[in-house]
Amino acid sequence: MSRRRWKSIQPTSLRHALELCKDFAKDAHNKGVERIADEMGVADHWSLYKWLQTGRMPANLIRPYERACGCDYVTRWIAASAGRLTIDVPTGRHCTAQDTQALQELLTTAAGRLLAFYSKSCEAEETLAAIQAAMEGLAWHRGNVSQTQQPQLELEGQP
CATH class of the missing domain: 1.10.287 (Helix Hairpins)
Known part of the structure; x- marks a missing residue:
């Protein structure tokens, strides 16, 4: 089985973005939903399962979720759905x-x-x-x- 190319994946919906974050955390950092919920400060990991299923995560928990997962697919989807582009801040470094x-x-x-x-x-x-x-x-x-x-x-x- 080949590994996903995480840099080129774009979420197509909010629920897809939440799933991509969860999958990235599992693939890249070996974190399960329980560990992600713990790092977010959510007492009950079943709440996180519910938010992933329904796609209705509270807005104030999006950044802690992305920080715990180590990626920003939800933020990227929100920006793209508003017709905006997101890019990493360029540093002016020489490209390879x-x-x-x-x-x-x-x-x-x-x-x-x-x-x-x-x-x-x-x-x-x-x-x-x-x-x-x-x-x-x-x-x-x-x-x-x-x-x-x-x-x-x-x-x-x-x-």
Whole structure:
């Protein structure tokens, strides 16, 4: 079984975003729902199960949920559903060949989904998710190129 490519996944609904966060926590950090609920400060993990099932998590618990899961799919879905793009803050760092290849993969996937959609062999939600991921990738690179004039300190990932 191949591993999911978490960077290119786009949620298609609020419930899907909640599920993706839960799945990411399990896959990347080996956290179950009970541990996520504990880190969120929720006394009863059954409440978290209910919110995941219904897609009705209280707004003040979204960030603690995402922090416990280690990802931000819910926030990204909320922004996308409002017609907004979300990108990581560009630091002006030099990109590697892998960064450019990842962008090329996003663009190729979006173009492929568009072709499939117009030939009626792909759903609109999948097509929109691929387009959203490609636009976010391009927006990050745009910000990164413009930020190279005044690069920021790269504090993350430094030993």
